[in-house]
Amino acid sequence: MNARTILTVVVSLVIAVSWAGAEEIAGLPLHVQKIDDGVLRLWVGDHISSTAITAFATDKGIVVVDTVGVTEIDTGLRRVIARELGRSDFAFLINTHEHPDHTGGNSVYADCTIVGHELVAAGMAVAAGHRDRLLTWQTDRIAEQEAELKTLDGDSPDSAALAEDLALNRLLLGQLETSQESLPPTLTFSDRMTLDLGDTTFDLSYIGGMHTASDIAVFVPEHGLLLTGDTMADVWLTDTPGCLASFMVRDRMAHDFPRWLANWDRLLAERDRITTLLPGHWNGELSIAGAEARVEYVRTLWDGITQAAGEGMTMAEVQTEYRLDVRFPELVDSPGFNPQLNFASITELWREITSQASAARTIYTLLDEGGEDAEIRKVLADRDSESPGYFYSEAEFNAYGYALLQQDKADAAVTMFRINTELFPDSWNVYDSLGEALLRVGDTDAARAMYEKSLTLNPESPTGNEALKTIRDGAAAS
Ligand SMILES: [Zn+2]
Structure with a gap:
C-alpha cells in the first residue's frame, strides 16, 4: 500500500465515521x-x-x-x-x-x-383522485432507478444522489399504498x-x-x-x-x-x-431583488396584455412584443424562466384577460381524446363569429402538433398541422411541420409537396432543403 492509498483509506474511514x-x-x-x-x-x-x-x-x-x-x-x-x-x-x-x-x-x-x-x-x-395513476408511475420509476443504479459506480456522486432519490420514492410508494387519508x-x-x-x-x-x-x-x-x-x-x-x-x-x-x-x-x-x-x-x-423582479415581470405582462387586448392587438403580436429575450433580457438565464414558460404565461394571461380559450389546446384535447371532426370544425368556425370565444396561435398549434408526434399520434399531428396551414397559409413553417408529420405517416408524395410549398415561401429553410434532399435521395435509391 503506497502513501497515497493509505491516505485515501484513512480519509474514507473518517468520512464513514462522521456519516455513521x-x-x-x-x-x-x-x-x-x-x-x-x-x-x-x-x-x-x-x-x-x-x-x-x-x-x-x-x-x-x-x-x-x-x-x-x-x-x-x-x-x-x-x-x-x-x-x-x-x-x-x-x-x-x-x-x-x-x-x-x-x-x-x-x-x-x-x-x-x-x-x-x-x-x-x-x-x-x-x-x-390521481392515486392509482401515481402508484403505477411510482412503481415503474422505482424499477427504472433500481436498474440505473446498478450501472453506476457505487462511489460516484451520481450514485449517491440516485440512491437517495430511490429511497424517497420507496417511502412515497409506501405512503401511497397505505392510502392514508x-x-x-x-x-x-x-x-x-x-x-x-x-x-x-x-x-x-x-x-x-x-x-x-x-x-x-x-x-x-x-x-x-x-x-x-x-x-x-x-x-x-x-x-x-x-x-x-x-x-x-x-x-x-x-x-x-x-x-x-x-x-x-x-x-x-x-x-x-x-x-x-x-x-x-x-x-x-x-432574495428580495429576485422576488421584486418576478413581481414586476407579472405586472408588466398583466398591464401590457390588458392594454394590448384593449387596443385590438392579436395574440401573436403580444407574444412577439413580450418575448423573454426582447422584453425581459435580465431574466433570460434566471431560475424558473425560459422562452416556453414565458410563452405559456402570456397565453394564460391572454386567456384570463380576454376570456378567450386557446383553440389549439381545445383541438389538441379533442384529437387526444379521439373527438369527432365536426367538433373540431365547430371550434374553427367560431373564428368568423362576431366575438370569437377562442384565440388562434400559430406557434401553439405547431407546439401541440409536435406534442402529438412525440406521443406517436402522427395522424392526429397531421390534422393539427394541416389546420395550421389553413389558419396561417402565408407561414413557411406550417408547411414544413406538416411535411414532417406526413413523412411519419408514410405519405412521401404529400410530404414532398408541403416541403416544396414551404420552400417557395422561404427558399433558404435548412430543414426544408434537407428534407427534400432526403426524399429525392430515397426516391433515387429505390
Ligand atoms: Zn409544490
Whole structure:
C-alpha cells in the first residue's frame, strides 16, 4: 500500500465515521438549521429536492409550516422539533399550498389547527383522485432507478444522489399504498389572515396561480422571515430544482392577478423588516431583488396584455412584443424562466384577460381524446363569429402538433398541422411541420409537396432543403 492509498483509506474511514454519527430519519440524512431564536428549519436528504419545514416556538404553542408528505419522516421531524425546542405543545400547522409534499403529513398534526388557503382542500382531493395513476408511475420509476443504479459506480456522486432519490420514492410508494387519508386545513381564508400568537405574528396572504391555486406567503415580522412556498426562487442549489423549476402563470388553475399583485406589493413594502425569504424546498434560495423582479415581470405582462387586448392587438403580436429575450433580457438565464414558460404565461394571461380559450389546446384535447371532426370544425368556425370565444396561435398549434408526434399520434399531428396551414397559409413553417408529420405517416408524395410549398415561401429553410434532399435521395435509391 503506497502513501497515497493509505491516505485515501484513512480519509474514507473518517468520512464513514462522521456519516455513521449523523442523525437519519427513515434512512435519510437529517438537516436541522437554527434560523433564529426559537425558529428551526428542517429537511431530509443531501441531494433530493425535499420539502424544508419550519418550526416556530411561540407564546401560544409551536407552529409548523408544511410537512414532507411521508408519515414516517413527518413523525420523526415532529419528534426532533420537540427535542430541539424542549417542548411539545404543537398548536398550528400551516400549509403553504395543496401539493402532497407539503400537505401529505397533515395527519401527523391532527391534534393541531391546520391552516391553509380555502382552495387547498380541493387541490388535495384532485391529487387523491390521481392515486392509482401515481402508484403505477411510482412503481415503474422505482424499477427504472433500481436498474440505473446498478450501472453506476457505487462511489460516484451520481450514485449517491440516485440512491437517495430511490429511497424517497420507496417511502412515497409506501405512503401511497397505505392510502392514508390526509387531512385538509381546518382553518381557511381567501385573501389574508393574521394569526396572533402573542410574541409571534403570522401574516398569511394569498399568492396563488403561479404554482398552485392555493399558494400563500407567510410573513413572520418578529423573526424577519417571509416564507414563499414553491412559488419562486432565484438561486438553485442543486441541478434538480424540483418544484421550484418553473415560474409561470399556470393554465387550468384559478388565479386572480390584481389580488396577487396587491398582496405582493403589500409584502414587499415590508422589505426593511424582511431579513430572509424561505422557499418551500431546501435547495432553492430567494432574495428580495429576485422576488421584486418576478413581481414586476407579472405586472408588466398583466398591464401590457390588458392594454394590448384593449387596443385590438392579436395574440401573436403580444407574444412577439413580450418575448423573454426582447422584453425581459435580465431574466433570460434566471431560475424558473425560459422562452416556453414565458410563452405559456402570456397565453394564460391572454386567456384570463380576454376570456378567450386557446383553440389549439381545445383541438389538441379533442384529437387526444379521439373527438369527432365536426367538433373540431365547430371550434374553427367560431373564428368568423362576431366575438370569437377562442384565440388562434400559430406557434401553439405547431407546439401541440409536435406534442402529438412525440406521443406517436402522427395522424392526429397531421390534422393539427394541416389546420395550421389553413389558419396561417402565408407561414413557411406550417408547411414544413406538416411535411414532417406526413413523412411519419408514410405519405412521401404529400410530404414532398408541403416541403416544396414551404420552400417557395422561404427558399433558404435548412430543414426544408434537407428534407427534400432526403426524399429525392430515397426516391433515387429505390
Ligand atoms: Zn409544490
